Amino acid sequence: MTKKSFLSAILLSLLLHCPVEGQQRPIMDELGRTVKAPVSPRRIVSLAPSITEILFALGFNEEIAGVTSFSDFPGAALSKPRIGSFVSPSMEMMVSLKPDLIVAIQDGNRWETIERLSHLGFPVYVIDPKGWKGTLKTIEQMGNAFGKREESKRILDDMMKKKDRIVSLTRSLPSPRVFYQMGLSPVVTAGPGTLADDLIRMAGGRNIAENEPTPYPAYNTETVMLKAPEVIVLTSMERERDHTHLVKMWRDWK
The missing domain is CATH 3.40.50.1980 (Nitrogenase molybdenum iron protein domain)
Structure with a gap:
């Protein structure tokens, strides 16, 4: 193999393995559903305030295309288009935003909403956090699934430090x-x-x-x-x- 053809082969290999805009891959959500989602989401719709907060914490901002009515944290969420309440979001509004990823929550969103969006061809990733440990797991899995692994580790480290600090401050106090x-x-x-x-x-x-x-x-x-x-x-x-x-x-x- 000549030097030129060798370099061409390396370049081709890199191109084949590097994520490109629009490229998709199968990921598993917290309900065990396989979702064909973009490697690098560009238009994300959040179906709950808690999801919105996690997405911003992971470093998404411009990529967030729509949020629910009461998504008010962080402040940047206030400028995002509203899709209605997380119990009854507007299907028409969500479709008009042309999302490449929708993030829903099992304990809050109606299952018929999730099913209808899925049937329309939208990738719907469902989270299902249970308690403190479940919330940590959700953040970690969202980071892994959405290409924000390092960001999720930073969030989890910060949360654990704050939790340990609070527990240490209240350990010797009365329990109201x-x-x-x-x-x-x-x-x-x-x-x-x-x-x-x-x-x-x-x-x-x-x-x-x-x-x-x-x-x-x-x-x-x-x-x-x-x-x-x-x-x-x-x-x-x-x-x-x-x-x-x-x-x-x-x-x-x-």
Whole structure:
């Protein structure tokens, strides 16, 4: 083989093995589904605020083509096109964005939405984080699947350092009983196996729903008061609504 033909063979080999725009490969999502996704996604649609936050943390920005209504972190997410709520996103809006990758979440997005998008030919990668450890695994797998392995390692290292710091600061403190309200009507809380439950424990608290048989049990006010929480954390996706009355209600009950 001549020197020229040898160099040509090396160049051809490099071209065949280097990712190019539009190139796809099969990856497995967290449900065990094989998804034919781009090696380097260029137009990503996120179907949940948590997904949006992870994508930005992994270093995506210009590649994010659309997000759900309440995706407000980081600040750059506010300028992205809105596709509606993560429970009922607009199919027309998602299709119009021409995504080359859609990232969904098992615990939140409707399965019919995922199936319909898949049937339309869009690659839909589904995450399924369970608790703190599951969230770490999700970030690692997303980094591996989307070509952001080093970025995901950096995120995980930072999260573990912060967790260790918080645990060390609260280890010797009293453990208050905590009620985490994440639904208004009905009142829904976070039970065992959820990220909120793990975070409460890491912060030195005791979740009043830690022994419930389901991850997201519904409570009435009487049940909450019988469990005598010392700390109440209020969360809601209804950002425009004034929640002063909720604070007053719990204080009056106490």
